Amino acid sequence: MLIDIITQQREYFNRGVTLGYNFRIQQLQKLRHALVTHKQEIVNALYQDLRRPELEAYFEIELVKEIDYVIKNLRSWMKVQYQLPTIAQMPAITYRVPQAIGNILIISPWNYPFELTFRPLIGAIAAGNCIIIKPSEIALNSSQLINKIITSNFEPNYIAVVEGDATITQQLLQLRFDHIFFTGSTAVGKIIATAAAKNLTPTTLELGGKSPVIVCSDADIKLTAKRVLWGKLINAGQTCIAPDYVLVDRKIYPQLLLELKLVLKEFYPTTSNDLGRIISLQHWQRLVNLLESATVLAGGKTNQEELYIEPTLLKVNSRQDAIMNEEIFGPLLPIITFDNLDTEIAYLKHQERPLALYLFSSNPNIHHYVSTQIVSGGMVINDCVLHISNHRMPFGGIGNSGHGAYHGRYTFDIFTHYKTVLKRFKFEIPWRYPPYNKLKLFLIKWLTKK
Numbered sequence: 001m002l003i004d005i006i007t008q009q010r011e012y013f014n015r016g017v018t019l020g021y022n023f024r025i026q027q028l029q030k031l032r033h034a035l036v037t038h039k040q041e042i043v044n045a046l047y048q049d050l051r052r053p054e055l056e057a058y059f060e061i062e063l064v065k066e067i068d069y070v071i072k073n074l075r076s077w078m079k080v081q082y083q084l085p086t087i088a089q090m091p092a093i094t095y096r097v098p099q100a101i102g103n104i105l106i107i108s109p110w111n112y113p114f115e116l117t118f119r120p121l122i123g124a125i126a127a128g129n130c131i132i133i134k135p136s137e138i139a140l141n142s143s144q145l146i147n148k149i150i151t152s153n154f155e156p157n158y159i160a161v162v163e164g165d166a167t168i169t170q171q172l173l174q175l176r177f178d179h180i181f182f183t184g185s186t187a188v189g190k191i192i193a194t195a196a197a198k199n200l201t202p203t204t205l206e207l208g209g210k211s212p213v214i215v216c217s218d219a220d221i222k223l224t225a226k227r228v229l230w231g232k233l234i235n236a237g238q239t240c241i242a243p244d245y246v247l248v249d250r251k252i253y254p255q256l257l258l259e260l261k262l263v264l265k266e267f268y269p270t271t272s273n274d275l276g277r278i279i280s281l282q283h284w285q286r287l288v289n290l291l292e293s294a295t296v297l298a299g300g301k302t303n304q305e306e307l308y309i310e311p312t313l314l315k316v317n318s319r320q321d322a323i324m325n326e327e328i329f330g331p332l333l334p335i336i337t338f339d340n341l342d343t344e345i346a347y348l349k350h351q352e353r354p355l356a357l358y359l360f361s362s363n364p365n366i367h368h369y370v371s372t373q374i375v376s377g378g379m380v381i382n383d384c385v386l387h388i389s390n391h392r393m394p395f396g397g398i399g400n401s402g403h404g405a406y407h408g409r410y411t412f413d414i415f416t417h418y419k420t421v422l423k424r425f426k427f428e429i430p431w432r433y434p435p436y437n438k439l440k441l442f443l444i445k446w447l448t449k450k
Contacts, residue, residue, distance in 0.1 A: 002168075041145055053275075091428075101129060102130070102179075106121060107184070113135060123414060124411075132177075180196050208355055210328075212246075231385040236275055236309070241355050278307040296315075359379065359382070367381050392409075394406065431447075
C-alpha cells in the first residue's frame with residue numbers, strides 16, 4: 001500500500017502538474033479554506049487529546065497568516081535568480097533555477113499536531129512537491145482530523161495521510177523520499193537520520209532539548225516570573241521550546257521564588273480550567289518520577305485519572321539528578337541558583353546545544369555577551385517562546401536540538417533545489433584548448449592572479 005502511494009505520487013510529480021505557479025497558489029488557497037472551515041473541529045480535537053484551552057488552541061490556527069504571507073510572496077520566490085559570470089565564463093549568463101525536489105515525507109508530533117503538520121506542508125506545497133504526512137498516533141483525534149482535512153481536499157497522488165503506530169513509520173522510512181521533515185524527540189530524530197542516510201535522503205530535524213532560562217540580578221522580577229511561567233506552562237509544558245529550567249542569580253533568588261509562587265496562584269487558581277493535561281499515562285508517569293526525584297517548592301499535586309500534574313517549582317539537589325539530564329516536557333520547573341554568570345556560561349557550553357535560550361537582564365552588554373558565548377537554535381531576551389511566531393525569521397535547532405530551519409521563505413527553501421545554470425555563447429577566446437603555448441599560459445596566469 002505504502003509503495004503504491006509513493007509510486008503514484010512520483011508519477012504525478014514527474015508529469016509536472018505540481019510545478020506551475022497557479023497550481024501551487026490554488027492548493028495553498030484550498031488549504032487555507034480548509035483550516036478556516038475546520039477551525040472549531042481543530043479546537044475540539046485539541047481539547048479531546050490534550051485538554052488544550054480554547055485560547056491556546058488558536059495558536060495553531062494562526063497558520064492562515066503564514067499561508068497569506070506565502071501566497072503574497074511566492075511569485076518572487078519562484079523567479080530565476082541571475083548572477084554575474086566570472087571572467088573565465090564570459091561571454092555567458094549565469095542564473096539559479098528554483099526547482100521542486102519531488103516527494104516529501106512529513107512526520108509530525110502529538111504536542112502541536114496541526115501547526116507542526118501544516119506549517120511544513122505549506123512550504124512543501126509552495127515549493128511544488130508531492131507529500132506524504134505521517135501524524136502522531138498518540139494524539140488520535142487530531143490525527144484523524146488531519147486525515148479528514150487532507151483527504152477531503154487533496155488527491156492522494158498529490159498529498160496523502162498515512163495513520164498508524166511506529167511500525168508504519170518504520171515502513172515509510174524504508175521507502176526513498178527526496179526529503180524527510182521530522183519533528184519530535186532527539187532519540188527518534190537519530191533513528192530518522194540513520195534510516196534516511198541509507199538513501200542519502202536529506203532531512204530537516206526539529207527536535208528539542210533542555211532550553212535554559214538565565215535570570216540576572218538586574219532583571220525585572222515581576223515581569224520575569226510572568227513570562228517564564230507563561231512560556232513554561234502553555235500546553236502544560238509540552239512544548240519543544242518551553243523553558244526547561246531556571247538559572248537565577250543567588251542575590252535575587254528569594255524575590256524571584258516568591259514572585260513565581262504568586263504568579264502561579266494568579267494564573268492557575270484551584271478552580272482553573274486553563275491548564276492542559278499530559279498526553280498519556282506513560283508520559284504522566286515519567287513526569288511523576290522526575291517530580292519525586294527533586295524537592296518541591298510549590299505545587300506538586302498529581303491526579304493519575306485526570307493525567308493532571310499541578311504546575312510545580314522544584315529545587316534541584318544536584319545537577320546530576322535525572323530531571324537535569326533529560327528534557328522535562330511537562331509542567332515542572334527546576335530552579336538553580338548561581339553566583340557567577342561566567343561559571344554558568346561555562347556550564348552551558350558543556351551541555352548539549354538547546355533549541356532555545358532565554359535571558360532576562362536589562363543590560364545590553366550582558367545581552368551581547370550571552371548571545372555570542374552560547375550556541376543555541378534561537379534566543380529570546382526578556383521573554384520566552386515568542387520567537388517562533390515570526391514567519392519572516394527562521395526557526396530551527398543545532399546539534400542535538402536538530403538541524404535545518406524553517407517558517408515562511410525558509411520552509412520554501414528547504415523543499416527547493418536551487419540549480420545553477422551557465423549559458424554560454426558561441427564567441428570565445430580558445431585559451432583552454434590544447435595544444436598549450438606561452439600565450440595561453442599568460443592568459444591563465446592573468447585570469448588566476450589575485
